[in-house]
Amino acid sequence: MSDESTTRVEQPSGPVHAGPGTLNYTVNVGLSEQDKPRRSPRRIAGDQLLLIKRQFVDPHGMGVARRLRDDNRTVILHGAPGSGRTAAAQVLLYELHQDTGIFRELLPGGEEGALTDPDLVGVGDRLLLNLADAGVSQWAQMRTDLSALRTAVQEQRAHLVVVMPYEGVLESHLQPYRADIDRPLDIEVFRRHLRLHRIPHEEYLRRAPALDAFLAQQPPMEEVALFADRVRRARAAHPVHDGFPTWCDRSRDARKQWREDVAALVARQKAAPQRALLFATAMLHGAHADVIHHGAALLLRTLDTPKDEAPLLEGKDMAERLSEIGAGTGPGGQVRFDNLDYDAAVRVHFWDHMPDLRHHFSTWTLGSTELNDPHITFDLRNRLVSRLSGQYLRTGRGLDLALLAEEWSAAPATRARREAAISALACGLSDLRYGQSLRTLVYDWCVGKQLTGNLAHVLLRVCTDVIAPTHPDQALTRLHHLARRELDATPALDALCDLVTTSGRLRRRLLHRLTRYPNASDIPIFLRICDPVSLTDPGNAPQPLIEEKAVQASVVVGWAQVLTTMQQPRWQPYVQRWLHTACAADNYRDRLLTLLVDAAGRDGGILAALYSAARAAEPTAPGGRARGTAITERLFQKISTAQGLYPSSASTPPAPSRGTTR
Structure with missing residues (x-):
């Protein structure tokens, strides 16, 4: 993404539902113990659920779900994929505001034990059992175990919300706990996100054909939230001359992902310095021009590219070089591409079409976190590592990402390297596809791996x-x-x-x-x-x-x-x-x-x-x-x-x- 704010939905790095769909958030971890006070896991979970609640728009049937939760302490949610059923389950649990117990996601058959274990439930716990993707046999077993789990929930004054498979069946004795939800109004979800982005309502009440066409497709709720975030960034980049319809046009165009345009641009820019500038701009998008300059130079050194011996005054200046790759510098010195989400397409192109350079890109990322520049902040370092991690995860290399974090943790003990290792591993652990396998890997490391360098931390x-x-x-x-x-x-x-x-x-x-x-x-x-x-x-x-x-x-x-x-x-x-x-x-x-x-x-x-x-x-x-x-x-x-x-x-x-x- 080009710009990040409090509610960003960038690379997959967190199982937090930013609105009534399944969205991810950037995991901000990595500060050393002396840099910030310790936050309890209960507080972290509460903050994540609060974010979901703020972005949530009640779907049809939410009132019935709340009544079942209050009367029976158990709700079995049924809804179509993309309807916001997981977010609805989390909001149902967040609204309880109990002083005792904790929020937990149950993993059937995992380390926590069987659902029939009475010690699985603590007093006042708020339990989420997400079985939306369960197969036929697993769903059948879970239905068998639900009675014992419900008994423990009642005894411990806890609450349970189960998300059932869309095509799943439910026996008659479980039907009284079922709540069917339908997707909320798309336009209300869209406007809720714009309000959270602090966009005045008079700006987005105008009709926008691009928005109407997008919502007519009934996209998943996460896509609606992403579209709203693109509108927010289009407005930030062009706040004066453009209006809401134009911002929506730009957001629609950004969905094309610009892949063909980027491929043509890279083919034209064959010189190593310009390609290095293109890659650095994409990875450090939104950073100060000085950081982009140092980042491009670092990539050339990482690849052992011979230095240009031409006199410095005869070369192109930064403005001209940025213009050649479709980027420019804003009033505050921050560099951005002219087209929305162009940076994401550039990252994808370099990663997919230059596989021999992937290890060098990882080395460059770690080195960039240690650049000595006053404009390099913790958030910028975190975004940089998140963008690299996103390429690993997008291409099915979750284990390689974890091993990269291990490699970085074994490096000389600097704060930036420690933060980079934490952020990379956090991105992998928070990814819905790789979270479970990487938690197993972390277990193996905690048990028997040699804890060299910063790995223990x-x-x-x-x-x-x-x-x-x-x-x-x-x-x-x-x-x-x-x-x-x-x-x-x-x-x-x-x-x-x-x-x-x-x-x-x-x-x-x-x-x-x-x-x-x-x-x-x-x-x-x-x-x-x-x-x-x-x-x-x-x-x-x-x-x-x-x-x-x-x-x-x-x-x-x-x-x-x-x-x-x-x-x-x-x-x-x-x-x-x-x-x-x-x-x-x-x-x-x-x-x-x-x-x-x-x-x-x-x-x-x-x-x-x-x-x-x-x-x-x-x-x-x-x-x-x-x-x-x-x-x-x-x-x-x-x-x-x-x-x-x-x-x-x-x-x-x-x-x-x-x-x-x-």
Whole structure:
């Protein structure tokens, strides 16, 4: 695309529906941790859904869908392809505005487990099950599993929206949850996008024959949104002399993609400097002329092209050279082609018809992100990488794009290269065709690949910023494996802790993972995840996690590993937090103390160490030392009982076993 704004629909780089169709958005990730505050996956998902809501126009039948959602917590959406059914499903879930639970896209048969698993649903979750492209056998299996999933949804006060296949059948017992939607009025969708582009309504209420002809074809909703974006860019390029009908004419012409014109232009411009300028202008479209100049020169160096020895003053100036390729410089120095979307056609031509140069184009892209020019911004770098990624994805090379991101992450550690690697991998992960396979590749890398250079940081960022907002369970497993491999700094563990704060279900799931097959590398992770404050805070759930039998079992196993394998100075701060929480949480005091004692078993040395830790925690206890002393006495009673003594007859604390040191 020539110009980008807040709602851009450029190269496939994000499963966000910009309007009542399936559109993509540019993934803006890559800033280092010190450059911006960490945003939670829940916030990222909310921002994405808000964008969809703003661009959404209710299709016919949306009122029925809302009533079914509110009455039954389940909606099965049916609509023709291109009607905006996926966006409608997302809006239905976004409108709930629940304080508890998270938005998630379910992947049947994936890592999350079967739809019949009751632990699949968390309290207040908003679940999207998109089966629009499911085959006959998969749809039949999903219909069988829907009853169990609906039961879990009801029990957890969650909500579920299913997008069914257009040709799919639905049994009579599922018909009460079905809502049929038809495409909204095309002109209303078009005008909604123009309003979001801040175009005054008096400008677009005029009749435009090109628009009428386009809408008469009943294009998919995503095409309507793209047409509106082209009108916005045509208006930005020619705001004074042209009017709305002419902007629509330009938008219609841009749909031709200019391929024949570009082929003729490249055939005429045989000199390497002019072709380099043409390619740089297309890839850096909208950038300052200085950036275009440096980019063209860099491409010539990348290809080892001999320098022109002619005197500089005898050569053509930048304005003449740009004119020869159908481009010009605006008032602010930004370079653009005269024809709308011409830059996209140029990129396609160079990529498709010069395959031997593709690797050089990738090398040039990385080098361009590091050009030393004040006009090169983060957004420009991100657009550049997105445009290159779009060519990889358009031509079916999603895996090659991921490997390119890996190659860039292994390069010398510069901020620009790190950002480029993150952006490239994010584009691949967000593509609807390659997302699932690349998430599997990321899993393999997190588990066993040698994490050289910036690769660990790149994987961390795409897990938190790209995978977690819609597939938090998959992000959890990948961050868990990254956290296992950390030595000194713990950014992956910090991100993992942030992720589980968004959902009690995720904390329960991770506790189970950490204790099902105890591993020494999981002990530090357990101590962070098994946070007593989070375990005793019910939030908006019926009860806190600490009251669940499965969670209690995980806590006991995990603490047993801690107490039997770590030295007391390392686990004592965590026990102190545990005891201090018991001081402040009267309702769960005994439960917290019992779990610690159960984890120690009958080991006198460990029980004695727990008692000494409690004594040491008394001065800093919430409520004062007296409160801490009371907790210590209660712990002592439970220790005595565990040793087979009656609390009333136990007058001294247990002594460590001979030879025991901790």
